[in-house]
Amino acid sequence: MAREHRYAAVLLASCSPASAAYQVCAPVARRRATIVPVLMLTAKNGEYDEAEGLDTGADDYLAKPFSYVVLEARLRALVRRGGARLSTVLQAGDLWLDPARRACGRGTDRITLTPKEFAVLPPALPAEPARRGRAALDVIDEVWSADFTGDPNIVHVYISAVRKKIDIPFGRNTIETVRGAGYRVNARA
Incomplete structure (x- = not known):
């Protein structure tokens, strides 16, 4: 799957150095066309185990038991670093949106977005615009942490802020609201 699809990151769970996680990690790490950051989760927490995991091709290594907060933070860090590749x-x-450089613009004009605005924009800007739209709850799942208990309308607030930066000054309507479905990109705008 890691060779065929572009993932933001791969989590590999391992119980021993001979496990399938190590057999999966090495070919993924060697294949330069589908570079994806790999986080190995394992019960083995010795320094030699960690060294072997990293030498096999993992970008980070986290021994069990671990905190969910730390797992999320490490994934965010890997995606930030992995995106640069x-x-x-x-x-x-x-x-245009360049996730690797965390840059956005219209034509030759650069547009400054906050980290959260930038994070909200990619789900609304797929490589091939969605016809039905992207639901606000899907955006929350991708942008906010799993324990988010706030108001889902926060997505509307951020989409509005992004529109004020990428659409209104340029007389465009790129991000459309689709009633009952969420948001979609109008590439012709």
């Missing part, structure tokens, strides 16, 4: 720039009309 990818060269995909997403476009919708003259709007």
Whole structure:
């Protein structure tokens, strides 16, 4: 799956150095066309076990038991670092988004987004615009932590802030609201 699909990160669970996690990690790490950060989760917490996991190709190593908060933070860090190794720039009309450089703009104009605004934008800016739209709850799942208990309308607030930066000054309507479905990108805007 890691060779065929582009993932933000891969979690590999391992019980021993001979486990399938090590057999999966090495080919994923060697294959440069699908570089994806790998976090290995394991019950083995010795320094030699950690060294072997990292030498096999894991980008990070976390021994059990671990805190869910630390797991999420390590995943965010890996995605930030791993993104720099990818060269995909997403476009919708003259709007572009470069996840690797955390940059956004219209044509030659750069647009400054806060980290949360930037994080909200990629789910709304797929490589191929969704016809039905992307639900606010899906955006929450991807952008906020799993223990988020706030108001789901926070997505509407952030989408509104992003529109004020990427659409209104340029006279565009790139991010559309689809009643009952969420948001979609109008690449013709």
